[in-house]
Amino acid sequence: MKFLKRLRKGSAFSEQQGQPPARFLHCGDSAIAVELASEIDETANQRVIALADSLDKRPIDGIEEVVPTYRSLLVLYDPCIIRGQKLIEALGDRLASLVVSAEARRTFSIPVLYGHEAGLDLEEMAKMKGISPEEVIAIHSSADYRVYMIGFAPGFAYLGGVPEILHTPRRKVPRQHIVAGSIGIGGKQGNINSLAGPSGWLFLGRTPLKLFDPNRTEPFMLRAGDVVKFRPVEREEALELDAAVARGEVSVEANIL
Structure with a gap:
């Protein structure tokens, strides 16, 4: 909870990227939704795709699959390998350094x-x-x-x-x-x-x-x-x-x- 409160108050991620704080929503005991915006727009979708690509290229142990949507990323994981709170912290660190480069569309x-x-x-x-x-x-x-x-x-x-x-x-x-x-x-x-x-x-x-x-x-x-x-x-x-x-x-x- 301390980590989530830090994000809501304004973390290095929100200050550096100029984006609203992420929301982490538990979806059962083996999935987390990383919500990156409250509205649908291209910028939010670019960040979702960038996060999915980052996790694909540099996986976090325990993640089994990621599913990008309009403005959030569903992260499915094995709770026997990584606990939900630890995964949230790791995802927060990844977001803080996330680079959204120009897309090769x-x-x-x-x-x-x-x-x-x-x-x-x-x-x-x-x-x-x-x-x-x-x-x-x-x-x-x-x-x-x-x-x-x-x-x-x-x-x-x-x-x-x-x-x-x-x-x-x-x-x-x-x-x-x-x-x-x-x-x-x-x-x-x-x-x-x-x-x-x-x-x-x-x-x-x-x-x-x-x-x-x-x-x-x-x-x-x-x-x-x-x-x-x-x-x-x-x-x-x-x-x-x-x-x-x-x-x-x-x-x-x-x-x-």
């Missing part, structure tokens, strides 16, 4: 077939916003989206950067089946569905690319910190890509910026 161009069978809400969203479906597509595909986190399902990407005009609440009654690769909006978040399943998001189209493939060397195509740009394609190209992906002939390359 991977940028992906994601082909999207807007409308048609998977774009279930394109027409409705256009009516809600008082613009044409073509304008919705143009606005949606003009933005750069940050992958804030992967979660909910394997490879499922939560995206920030949705243009404000497209912010739309989720459906009150979720649909029971949305196809894999569907491109959606929920509130001010964007997403790319990795697997087929139920969802309350609003969907504008789909990509033929597989965000999750257990047969790949890297099963998840995207990771937190990546940038996504959507590229509209016509139905013929989408069907050709579907066939090529099914044959394993499509290799997605990222630009490193």
